[in-house]
Amino acid sequence: MSTDLSNVIRPIAEAQGLPNAHYVDPDVFNEEKSALLFGTWAGLAVAADVPEPGDAKPITFLGLPLLLLRDRDGIVRVFQNTCRHRGMILVEEPRKIEGAIRCPYHSWCYSTKGDLVATPHVGGPGMNTHDKLDKATLGLIEIRSHIWRDVVFVNVSGTAAPFEEVHADLIARWSEFGAAPMVHGGADSTITLEVQTNWKLAVENYCESYHLPWVHPGLNSYSRLEDHYNIEEPGRYSGQGTLVYRQLTGAKGETFPDFPALSEKWDEGAEYITVYPNVLLGAQRDHAFAIILDPRDVDRTVEHIHLYYASEHTDDALRAANTAQWKTVFEEDIFVVEGMQRGRHGPGFDGGRFSPAMDGPTHCFHAWVADQMTAARQRLAAE
Incomplete structure (x- = not known):
């Protein structure tokens, strides 16, 4: 099946989102499997496994x-x-x-x-x-595989450019963390969520902060919508950042140790970036996380969430509280991505529109999908 993607790659103010078939049609799901997930560097697991x-x-x-x-x-x-x-x-x-x-x-x-x-x-x-x-x-x-931030990326087709080349800009962006140890928190720092949605909707939701006031009122109470900024690198990655990251503090004032030698940007800043196609990463001064989206079917995705620290020596209670806090945030998104999945069965829906001010990161992802799909179709036509 060939879908019309011409409207997706237009400038954001004129663009429409991906057509419904990209969320509900098994044939398009299989086409995306080859073009997006096998043909690029996709997340498979973590080395801590x-x-x-x-x-x-x-x-x-x-x-x-x-x-x-x-x-x-x-x-x-x-x-x-x-x-x-x-x-x-x-x-x-x-x-x-x-x-x-x-x-x-x-x-x-x-x-x-x-x-x-x-x-x-x-x-x-x-x-x-x-x-x-x-x-x-x-x-x-x-x-073919490559490990970055403990995520095991695979290129099943074997045809992608080297990982370090494809993601050079992102690696440079987070280079301050490069020499720091990333210690998996263990069994109590692993979360698995089964979600009845297409995997791309989980990416789209993660990319933007627009939904914070309504979906994450607790988080938005101290990390407000206006404290966030968009991260848009067309063709490479996208996401969001905050200027008011708040460290988790225990009953006696204890905190997690910071990753070493970070610049002051990270004192109260944090960033949340999607490594296309299916890896969602979070970077903060004192811990990090990786979410690997495991597409099981056109409308079913498993989210594998792993939390990391700068040291093996972290307080058990504080680590458990951090896992619980993030689990709450991630679970708050489930009704949204599942609701969008059901909504995509509406035949009159044309992919939707984007807010030019708020939806830039999501539009970047849609445009990347459209570009990858178009290139794959052209290669097949030339064979």
């Missing part, structure tokens, strides 16, 4: 069976979770790989670097080699 060498976690990403693995040298890798023999799934549940990755079907074995190291009885009973089978060419299929 596999903290120790040998740790393995199977992940299904848009139907693609993957294996997140920290190899014996501590390098995080992503493989297809598929045996090269008969296509069997290798790892069904998160676990520690003690020796090799063994296929449960015929016991072909792979090292944590993906090399095929054993093929029992492949040449007949007791014969573990065969002259027509070249083990060197039958290692696990590795998916």
Whole structure:
């Protein structure tokens, strides 16, 4: 199916949003899977999911069976979770790989670097080699990956420019955090939300602060709409920032330790940016978070939320309070994104309009989607 995206890429005052089909049509969902999520650097997981060498976690990403693995040298890798023999799934549940990755079907074995190291009885009973089978060419299929701010990004197609090139501006923008440790808060700093919405609506809502007074009255009581600013980098990323970030304080006045060597901008400032297509990041002086949007279907998304700190030594009660506070904020958005999803079934809705003053970050995302889709369609037409 080919949708008309010409109105989406117009200047914001004249533009319309993405057509309804981009939120409700399974065929368009599959088209976006290829163009937006497999063809670019998409967020898959966090490195903290596999903290120790040998740790393995199977992940299904848009139907693609993957294996997140920290190899014996501590390098995080992503493989297809598929045996090269008969296509069997290798790892069904998160676990520690003690020796090799063994296929449960015929016991072909792979090292944590993906090399095929054993093929029992492949040449007949007791014969573990065969002259027509070249083990060197039958290692696990590795998916191109890159880690930034602990997020494991993958480029499934293998065709995107290097991550550092694609996101050079954003990396430079937050370079002050570059040398600082990011310590995952642990089990009590992980939130999972299942939302009945298209993944793009979660991005659109996160990008802007326009909705704060009505959807987040508690947050807006101290970080008001007028204290926020738009972040608009067309074709790259977008989001919002605040000039009045307020540190969480415990009953005895305790706070989290700050990330080191930050400029005064971060004393009371914070930024919330979408790394296109599906990663939502928050940066504050004393903690950070990453939200990875996991599109399960055209109208179903799982949000994986992880909170990070500058030190392993954080107060348990304060950390739990911070998680609870953010969970409340993120849950407040659910009725909005689910309501927009239901509204997209209205056939008379034409994609909507944008406030030129308030919706710039969201329009940036819509225009990026339109540009990526248009380019993908042109490539297909040329083939």
